[in-house]
Amino acid sequence: MLTTLGSFVLFLRGMVTRTERFRVLWNRTIDEAILIGVDSIVIVSIVSAFIGAVTCVQIAYNLTNPLIPQSTIGYMVREMTILELAPTITSIVLAGKVGSSIAGGLGTMRITEQISALEVMGINSTSYLVLPRILAALLMFPMLVILAMLLSILGGYLAGTLTGVMTAQDYIEGIRTDFIPYNIVFALIKATVFAFLVSGISAFKGYFTTGGALEVGAASTGAVTNSIIAILIADFALAALLL
Amino acid sequence: MIEVSNIEKSFNGTPVLKGISCVFESGKCNLLLGGSGTGKSVLLQCIVGLMKPDIGSITFDGTVYTNSKIDIRQEIRRKIGMLFQGSALFDSMTVAQNVEFPLQMLTPEMSPEERRERVEFCLKRVGLEKAGDKMPAEISGGMKKRVGIARAIAPQCTYLFCDEPNSGLDPATSIKIDELIHEITHEYNITTVIVTHDMNSVIEIGEHIIFLHQGKKLWDGTKDEILNATVPELREFIFSSSLVRAAKRVDEETEGGMAAFAEESESGGGI
Numbered sequence A: 001m002l003t004t005l006g007s008f009v010l011f012l013r014g015m016v017t018r019t020e021r022f023r024v025l026w027n028r029t030i031d032e033a034i035l036i037g038v039d040s041i042v043i044v045s046i047v048s049a050f051i052g053a054v055t056c057v058q059i060a061y062n063l064t065n066p067l068i069p070q071s072t073i074g075y076m077v078r079e080m081t082i083l084e085l086a087p088t089i090t091s092i093v094l095a096g097k098v099g100s101s102i103a104g105g106l107g108t109m110r111i112t113e114q115i116s117a118l119e120v121m122g123i124n125s126t127s128y129l130v131l132p133r134i135l136a137a138l139l140m141f142p143m144l145v146i147l148a149m150l151l152s153i154l155g156g157y158l159a160g161t162l163t164g165v166m167t168a169q170d171y172i173e174g175i176r177t178d179f180i181p182y183n184i185v186f187a188l189i190k191a192t193v194f195a196f197l198v199s200g201i202s203a204f205k206g207y208f209t210t211g212g213a214l215e216v217g218a219a220s221t222g223a224v225t226n227s228i229i230a231i232l233i234a235d236f237a238l239a240a241l242l243l
Numbered sequence B: 001m002i003e004v005s006n007i008e009k010s011f012n013g014t015p016v017l018k019g020i021s022c023v024f025e026s027g028k029c030n031l032l033l034g035g036s037g038t039g040k041s042v043l044l045q046c047i048v049g050l051m052k053p054d055i056g057s058i059t060f061d062g063t064v065y066t067n068s069k070i071d072i073r074q075e076i077r078r079k080i081g082m083l084f085q086g087s088a089l090f091d092s093m094t095v096a097q098n099v100e101f102p103l104q105m106l107t108p109e110m111s112p113e114e115r116r117e118r119v120e121f122c123l124k125r126v127g128l129e130k131a132g133d134k135m136p137a138e139i140s141g142g143m144k145k146r147v148g149i150a151r152a153i154a155p156q157c158t159y160l161f162c163d164e165p166n167s168g169l170d171p172a173t174s175i176k177i178d179e180l181i182h183e184i185t186h187e188y189n190i191t192t193v194i195v196t197h198d199m200n201s202v203i204e205i206g207e208h209i210i211f212l213h214q215g216k217k218l219w220d221g222t223k224d225e226i227l228n229a230t231v232p233e234l235r236e237f238i239f240s241s242s243l244v245r246a247a248k249r250v251d252e253e254t255e256g257g258m259a260a261f262a263e264e265s266e267s268g269g270g271i
Helices: A002-016 A022-036 A038-062 A071-111 A114-120 A125-162 A168-175 A181-207 A213-242 B040-048 B070-077 B095-106 B112-125 B141-153 B171-187 B199-205 B232-238 B242-254 B257-266
Strands: B002-011 B014-024 B029-033 B055-060 B080-083 B159-163 B191-196 B208-213 B216-221
Touching: A002 A125, A002 A181, A022 A038, A022 A071, A022 A125, A038 A071, A038 A125, A071 A114, A071 A125, A071 A168, A071 A181, A071 A213, A114 A125, A114 B080, A125 A168, A125 A181, A181 A213, B002 B040, B014 B040, B014 B055, B014 B208, B014 B216, B029 B040, B029 B171, B029 B199, B040 B159, B040 B191, B080 B141, B095 B112, B095 B141, B112 B141, B141 B171, B159 B171, B171 B191, B171 B199, B191 B199, B208 B232, B216 B232
Parallel strands: B029 B191, B029 B208, B080 B159, B159 B191
Antiparallel strands: B002 B014, B002 B055, B208 B216
16 A cells, blocks of 8 residues: 555656656647546536536425425525535546546557657657646646536426425525535545545556556546545545535 | 577576576677577566566676666667567557658657658658558558567667567568568667577577577577587577478488578578
8 A cells, every 4th residue: 555655656656757848738638628628628518517406406495385485495505405416426537538538548658659669769658648637637627617507507407496395486595595605615525635636646547557458447436436435535524624 | 789698587486597608799690599488588577677687697798787776777778679570559549650650759859741751761661651641550460570679679679689589480480580680780789689489580580599498598609509509408409490301301312401591691692
């Protein structure tokens, strides 16, 4: 465990020493941002809209006390979405999509000697291959989380009003009640930390793949499971530290 | 010229290279010959810097490479071109982009127009001027090797390393790849090191051959000398080749088959 952690720290250090030219890094980061961010918009949108919808319907199902106002449903959807569902569920979805892609891509490059080819050319392969992926994830995860927040709250609105469990006015009143702007900051901090964990762990697993196709598959699986565990541990740690 | 001095390398306590010293001469095709598991590829990886030897030093034209500062190592690496066993082409790039890649990364002072001209020149040199827009997955194994050679020579390398350039190729394509490497070596006066266990390559382009056996250098010499070598392990290796065995049989039957065989290869006619 400690050896792996030490290797991970050395891996990250190697990435930031002897970096490539700024223009190369910029172009690579933009390319990766498209793969990580733009290509994930559809899945993040679908997941977050339905999670918002389900949250709204299930809270309405549980809130049967006539003394509790209907606007509480909107309030709870907003709080759950911003504090937990949008950053954590989005990051877990991205761990599956982006994490496996990063680990699989780097693992394939390793076993087909493409990483060795970069090294022989005198190019710092971690700086060229890994740093842009981590920077792109740090850039795109918070943006996707903001999108997820919006769509989740919208999903809750549509589910609540279309199924008739509450009025639009109650829902809007609920989502405007006792709004704390710091919760958004907290969610974005979480998104940034999760971005680093998913991209860093997945890149680490992929970069040090040895063997053949079977091991690339194992690296992808390991990247996803380790990223999800890391997200959940970090989720608890950040909640305990920052709230 | 590359000088390898007393290189040793072990994996988990098992020695793979046992004090190898040799010289790879400039402007020649230097062959690292030996059976599977004799340490040829490990030695090659130590020379190009993909592995660090436990003991020993490697010198490129008088500049010590092993344990030198990162700047010196980087400077030498930029003069190295390498053809990998599986070609190692970047599969997200086209053939032309693969060849252009080292130019983009290593020579930022070149204009896009100059880079394009260089790519066209290199692809033409390896006979692939019409394949520039293809993806690596769309071309054959032999073409991939050619692209690998074009990518290696694009930044005008001083040292060319080839790890089993004939693996997975049919005999005719193998000979063409060997000839291409040989021509390029002489055309640009490159120090070429080729890892192989293919006796065809020895006969075709083996100007300086180093024979490894169980992590040790047992013999070095030219392709003319190798057929008369007295080292038992080398003789066993050479005559395990069915081609050489056939030539030897003809030699015994006709009293001169081996001589004809050597003369044929000397004249560049191939086998």
